[in-house]
Amino acid sequence: MCPVSPSEKESSQNSQPDVQIEAQQLSGGYDDKRIIEAVNLTLHQGEWLSLVGANGSGKSTLLRLLSRILSPQVGTVLLNGRAIHTQPPLEVAKQMEILPQPQVVPAGLSVQQLVSLGRTPHQAWWQWDLTSESMEKVAQALAWTQMETYCDRPVTELSGGERQRAFLALALAQDPQVILLDEPTTFLDIHYQLQLLELLKQLNQKKRLSVITVLHDVNLAARYSDRIACLRQGKLWAVGEIRAMLTPKIMQEVFEVNAAILETPVGLQNCPIAATETPIVKTEPEIETAASTL
Secondary structure, three states: OOOOOHHHHHHHHOOOOOEEEEEEEEEEEEOOEEEEEEEEEEEEOOOEEEEEEOOOOOHHHHHHHHOOOOOOOEEEEEEOOEEHHHOOHHHHHHHEEEEOOOOOOOOOOEHHHHHHHHHHHHOOOOOOOOOHHHHHHHHHHHHHOOOHHHOOOEHHHOOHHHHHHHHHHHHHHOOOOEEEEEOOOOOOOHHHHHHHHHHHHHHHHHOOOEEEEEOOOHHHHHHHOOEEEEEEOOEEEEEEEHHHHOOHHHHHHHHOEEEEEEEEOOEEEEEEEEEOOOOOOOOOOEEOHHHHOO
8 A cells, every 4th residue: 555645644634725626535436446555645726736657557447536537445525525425416516527538428419518528516406597697608718719600510520629628628618627538639630639738727727727647648737737646556756846747757667767857948847758567666656745734
């Protein structure tokens, strides 16, 4: 088991006002199979946290546990100070939204209709028509994602990048405080990857939208995130700010590659040089104390 650092223990016992999501000794997986083991992690208001790691490290499983799609086998997740799995689904939906991968595209829905579904948690069950407030939120979400001109187009006719923006508009119409995205850049070319992540960064900075992303590309995670959490074999291997996480040592431990870390116009970036199969022996996670106890 990966021991919890003192800083994370203190954070767990004394939740701070700006902590929006907090995982406490979180373990879970599928049926009787445990994938995630004893993870302690926090997301602060207005923060962008990215989960990175090799294939099979448990990134998507951890995201599903944090979003209550999966129930924990051990431990708990707090959303704004309350256990997420004991809150009513509609209450959770008003605070947090998750964009899974892959996304199910409803047949016959236009972009406008899809985005309007984001207002469901805020509408009374007997209301079929959107309230004026809900209509305003939908229009705002379409504007933020630059999808106004696609309102009447069927979602099934959108390109990959347009479809991602449409589903992001759906999430934003929900007016969440926190958004979780599972591999949002998958199947997108470089242009649409940067376009989507730049949009998220604007929303993160201007709306103080808190973000958790699962990303395969460490360089994109380093470019856009405030902190990175590195997973290895279901355990939280390292977590902290970019400069502390993007090091040859951590790249070798987490991804089993020899890497050079370069200063670039967009910040530190990882340049893999060669694969390595050096056995990794480690007893404690790398926890950047200052970042963990903000």
